[in-house]
Amino acid sequence: MTTEGTHRVDRESATRELAARFARQLRAGDLVAITGPLGAGKTTFVRGLLRALGYEGRVRSPTFTLLHGYPTDPPVHHADFYRLADPEELVALGLDELRERGDVLLVEWADRIPEIERAATWRVHIETPANAGSRRTIRIARMPAPGRLRMARRGFYHG
Ligand SMILES: Nc1ncnc2c1ncn2[C@@H]1O[C@H](COP(=O)(O)OP(=O)(O)OP(=O)(O)O)[C@@H](O)[C@H]1O
């Protein structure tokens, strides 16, 4: 069953369970843009997803490393662009190559880099209403016509 649509969750474990269901829909080369305010539950969603793919170790927020890879099938790379100072930092990450070889990319704060957001095959947006406690609204959408990652043309690559 698809997880496309709007979900209201009322606790952290419900976010992880939704992510686990979402994980079953992933295909090689998917790029998932995960957005929402600080503390919304983006990393929690990624944890639920990785657990569902069989990864049992720790999932840390890749805030400083920008990108962290996991030995799942397909391989998943978790990125967090909150602290991305210069889009050229993306060059070293080689996201387009990872995607072309069929790995899955999960990108928190994807909205910081419009090229990334436009290339997403899925969007997961988490909203935290005021005084919501542990309630969240999670919108999951499959993008009908995702763009390719063409960072080179946007000047992100040197030479
Ligand atoms: N329904 C819920 N879903 C997810 N997290 C929840 C929920 N209710 C409470 N929380 C809490 O909210 C916090 C979410 O933290 P998390 O690191 O996942 O957010 P984030 O969106 O990745 O933040 P950041 O923007 O800093 O990366 C956790 O402390 C978690 O326990």
Ligand SMILES: [Mg+2]
């Ligand atoms: Mg996070």
